[in-house]
Amino acid sequence: MADDGLRLGGLSSGLAVVLNGEDRREGTGKSRLVSYCEGFGDQSVERTLEHIFSLPYKSVNQLGRPVDNGAVRSIIKTEFFKHYPELKTVVSSNRDGVSAVCGDSQLRVVGLDESSICGDVRVVKQPLLVESHALFSSVRANACVWKGKWMYEVTLETSGIQQLGWATVGCPFTCHKGVGDADDSYAYDGKRVSKWNKEAEPYGQSWVVGDVIGCCIDLDCDEILFYRNGISLGVAFGGIRKMVPGLGYYPAISFSQGERCELNFGGLPFKYPIKGFLPIQAPPSSKSLASNLFDCFLRLLQMQRLDRAEIYTMEKLRRLKRFASFEELSRPVSQGICEELFAALNAEFGGSEYIAHGPLLSFMMEVFRTHPPHDYSTLDRVLDSFLGFEDSKLLFKHFLEALSSGCKTASLVLTECPYSGSYSYLALACHLLRREELMTLWWKSPDFEFSFEGFLSRKSPNKHDLQCLIPSVWWPGSCEDFSNENSMVLTTTALSEAVNKIEEKQRDLCRLVMQFIPPVAPLQLPGSVFRTFLQNILLKNRGADRNMPPPGVSNNSVLVSLFTVILHFLSEGFAVGDIYGWIKGSGTDSGAHVGFLHRGGEQSFPAGLLLKDDPHRVDISRLGGSYSHLSKFYPVNGDEEEEIIRWEEGCMDDEETRVTHLSRQKPCCCSSYDADLSKISKDPVRYLAKGTRGSCSSIPERPAHVTAECSSGNLNDEIADKPSTSDHSDSEFAFRPMQQLRILPKENTLSSATLKEEELLDAMLLLYHLGLAPNFKQASSFMSRQSQSITLLEETDRQIRECLYGDQVKRLKEARNVYREEVMDCVRHSAWYRLSFFSRWKQRGMYATCMWIVQLLLVISKVDSIFIYIPEYYLETVVDCFHVLRKSDPPFVPATIFIKQGLASFVTFVVTHFNDQRISSAELRDLLLQSISVLVQYKEFLAAFECNDAARQRLPKALLSAFDNRSWIPVTNILLRLCKGSGFGSSKRGESSSSSVLFQKLLREACISEDELFSAFLNRLFNTLSWTMTEFSVSIREMQENYKLMDFQQRKCSVIFDLSCNLARVLEFCTREIPQAFVSGMDTNLRRLAELIVFTLTHLIGGIDPEIFDLSLRRPGHSSEKVNRGMILAPLAGIILNLLDARKETNDTDHNDIVAIFASMDCADTILYGFQYLLDYNWAGSTRGDDYVDHLTKLEKFSSLLICQTELQAIEKKVRGGESEMDDGLCCICYTNRADARFTPCSHVSCYNCITRHLLNCQRCFFCNTTVVEVVRQDAQAP
DSSP: OOOOOOOOOOOOOOOOOOOOHHHHTTTTOOBBBOOOSSSSSSSSHHHHHHHTTTTTTOOOOSSOOOOOHHHHHHHHHIIIIOOOOOSSOOOSSSTTTTEEEEOOOOOOOBBBOOOOBBBBBBEETTTTTEEOSSSSSEBBBBBBEOOSOOOEEEESSSSEEEEEEOOOOOOOOSSSOTTTTTTEEEEETTTTEEEEEEEEEEEEEEOOOTEEEEEEETTTTTTEEEETTTEEEEEESSOOOBBTTBOOOOEEEEEEETOEEEEEEESSOSSSTTTOEEEEOOTHHHHHHHHHHHHHHHHHHTOOOHHHHHHHHHHHHHHHHOSSOOOHHHHHHHHHEEEEHHHHHHTTHHHHHHHHHHHHHHHHHHOOOOSSSOOOHHHHHHHHHHHHHHHHHHHHHHHHHHHHHHHHHOOOOGTTTTTTTHHHHHHHHHHHTTSHHHHHHHHHHHHHHHHHHHTTTOOOOOOHHHHHSOOOOOOOOOOSSHHHHHHHHHHHHHHHHHHHHHHHHHHHHHHHHOOOOSSSSSSTTTHHHHHHHHHEEEEHTTTTTSSSSSTTTOOOOHHHHHHHHHHHHHOOOOSSTTTTHHTTTTTOOOTTTTTTGGGGGGGEEETTHHHHHOOTTSSSOTTOOOHHHHHHHHHOHHHHHHHEEEETTTTTTTTGGGGOOOOOOOGGGGGHHHHHHHHHHSSSGGGGGSSSSSSOOOSOOOHHHHHHHHHHGOOOOOOOOOOOOGGSSSSSSSSSTTTTTEEEEOOOGGGGSSSOOHHHHHHHHHIIIIIIIIHHHHHHHHHHHHHHHHHHHHHHHHHHHHHHOHHHHHHHHHHHHHHHHHHHHHHHHHHHHHHOOOOHHHHHHHHHHHHHHHHHHHHHHTTTHTTTTTHHHHHHHHHHHHHHHOOOSSSSSSSHHTTTTTTTTHHHHHHHHTOTTTTTOHHHHHHHHHHHHHHTTTTHHHHHHHHHHHHHHHHHHEEEEEEETTHHHHHHHHHHHHTSSSSSOOOOOTTTGGHHHHHHHHHHHHHOOOOOHHHHHHHHHHHHHHHHHHHHHHHHHHHHHTTTTOHHHHHHHHHHHHHHHHHHHHHHHHHHHHHHHHHSSOOOOHHHHHHHHOOOOHHSSOOOOHHHHHHOOOOTTTTTTTTSSSSHHHHHHHHHHHHHHHHHHHOOOBBBOOOHHHHHHHHHHHHHHHHHHHHHOOOOGTTTTHHHHHHHHHHHHHHHHHHHHHHHHHHHHHHHHHHHHHOOOBBBTTSSBBOOOEETTTTTOOHHHHHHHHHHTBBBBBBTTOOEEEEEEEEHHOO
């Protein structure tokens, strides 16, 4: 056909029309011929059919009848198969180089050899989605290969320990050994990034959920290779042993408990086929025919896709009868193709599934277009053609599964953004499921929920993927090229847009499921299918928050996606028109344009959601304990289950400071800060590492288990505003309701069966707990590593600048490269978490959620019978969510109004319930206490506590009572933050920035008014400080004796030293504010205080190598000026000074003699040496101002008095020593005081001071262990 060419200007005897303008512009040379005529006869239909079926010119004879599907099928059966005879050839399953276990050379389906299973391997979903239910399981396939080049694919449903590869039949499988643990057994493990053949060696990349691992064996070159998502990881093993027919290498896997993967030996098309490698299982014989028929269908559809100029020309040609219109041929050709396709599929078992996952998927994507603008009209024509056949149901069932599978494995590609990742699969699925018949078909599928999870999956990148997605990295203070900053802004913005597009389509899909009315009796309302799915997801994922989750839990991204969908529905509204009201079931317009969380006014919550024993909540712990325990001792009556809890928004806040959605001043979630946010959004990367360096405080902000949850909030960057379909003017982007939707009448009798917003809120909180919290912990880990690596990088740069020796500089530069790579990796991961989990609308929704739930908890706390049934995750989620928003970087709102405008009730809740004994879990009470510990560090948040009535009334006494063996660390931190900065040797850097004069006064009043409570607190304070100093001394001496500074021991010493310093500061505060507890009355407290000071000084200066001491306190980023012995010496000196000042100010003659107490201890040399150490310390380097000079003068005077008193007591003791031996009347515990008290009933005697001190911690006699009933003073019985 040398004459073929495009000639639109006139009429020639050789007329060809090129249809695909894209091909012409790309210069591919693939011009598609619509009609070719030799003359002016009516032969255009035949020529057009030749083009559609890619047949030679004039191979189709002139048709003697109108074109119908019979004529089309006749052409296919005659001319089409005549010119493409290979399409009728049946693919032989007898493949040279493949052998079956059973010896069947005609093996058609490759599966698992059940006899090879070791452990517990279960097929979760057909054909080969397998999961291990034993600690370690292994299995082989039922076919082996012994020559040639073969492969199979493994799609990871989990990303834990799995060993994928090849093994011979002679390789033993045990509960400890699997693939790769023997000779002739080879495996790749992406969790440990290793290859296994008896021993492990580094290989490959770390894998993630959704990765497709290609396991290839080349028996021609004796090599085994692995591919990750089609990218070669290199040759893993070379020189493997050659095999003989029947004895070859079997595909084999080993995996630990709960691990899950899908095997594909060729039963489905490979997602990433590797050139030269064949599937072990032969594809169905209908594959080639189906692919060619779809190509024919595409050529038919391309007749529509013409430019305007071409359409005008063709209209002229049709009037000359030189061209057959698309309408004339569309129906018969499409029907003929479909009939031939389904005939071929029906003739072969399993063909439909393969075709749906391969040729049909490619065809539909070509029709629909992966990027907008999508061709909805053409796709609808295709659907109409297929759905006219009953056999299409099975094909579309598998096709929806293929789309779901594609969402699991689709990776984001930077060059394809924003329409990358799973977007195209979701967009196509949403359009298909707007047809009620396809939605019904999907819903009836036994794998409906499994495939729904697939649509909600989102693949995360590993380290190597992030290097491709974010090639340029910049962070504040970095020495990188300045252009990297702009480059990173562009890439993160593009990726953020891609994530938003995917989330938008996931919302569209969930809305379709919500509005779907299943064809069952009795008739159900919209939302019932989604509710069932949601409940089953929550039931399935019970235990997902454990360190070792049980088998069968969902992919974490499914939980995150569901949370995001529901959060958008509740915060931004459903945006589905009237369906919103039906889902709510109220029968009235409840403000569909305002999100549920932002409506304000009267709020309500059904108590039944908390009290009912639903299957998906049965194992969830409640505030009062387990449900079985509560139902036994505090049973619920029917009236309580039906009760509706109602309250007015803000009713639990102080009236003067109340902020609601209906008040003049709006909450932060409904306020506008456009000026600040516009600046942030223009330069988001500038805020990338802000706050990650932290302040160099000797006091940890919070314990480790809370750090991971709270500090992750600084990932909240401003990426993009609320995604909305309304941003697009093109209607094809907008949400389209389901076709043929049935509208039900508003009947109040059915309202109880509808999906309520409160029910969605309840589920959303649990999804946050199970899905988002682990991500925040992981994000916190990267942020912490980033801060440490930046510190090490800067320190290394400084050393390089100062170093003069070449070899040392070389080593430092090598170390610098390691630190730099670590920083870049952490910055990339932090950016990924930021753009994946946060945008303005999400922060707004999370803030409103915190407001809503805190007020609910406060209201219900007034009703004990309901409060104890609240699930623990309510409290955990609201606290975690609060701190995520608080630490957001850049900030969601300014810190000064974060609590003030909407979350004042959060302060009320934490101070009211951190010591609430109705909360059975000590961990939960600790969580609330940790929140207070974190917040009072900042003056903006401390001001919120000072303005809160509940905090002023309850906090001081509650803190004193909460100082116990479990909670003493956070209580100490809180007390220190409230009182810091006023002690001796306060930092020159302004430690008092967050101290509170108000709470210092309230604490003093509480200690004075509650004498018994203060005495118990003081006793625990003494004991705890004594324990921490003992632990510190022991750890230091262990390192000194071993001549080795272990990292763990160094960290332990550093932490214990910090805690000791904090406790000493609290004790210093007590001596300053309540000195009468020490200088007046019994001398027990003063004596214990003196013993503690001497004990501490002894441990600090006695036998400890100064160099070891300094090294033990060293930590990254802290100078020796900031971390030194002065941290513990200063509060000790302050305690003595406070006692001296109190003694001077009081006129009480019955005071305790401070000097005499110290001098009475039998360690005069140690005391004097310790005080001299205090006096000689360089206080000028660690204190502010010159006040320390006057204080040192007082200490010198006290030391002189102590020396005189000690010498006088020594002389008196020497005089008494010759008069008599030990007096039988002395206390045998202290050998100082008279034995003037007697235990009842055992009658043992001792001095009253020793007995009183002993009874503070133990109520038994220290001689015979008898329980003490009473203590009788001997002098009281004297006549």
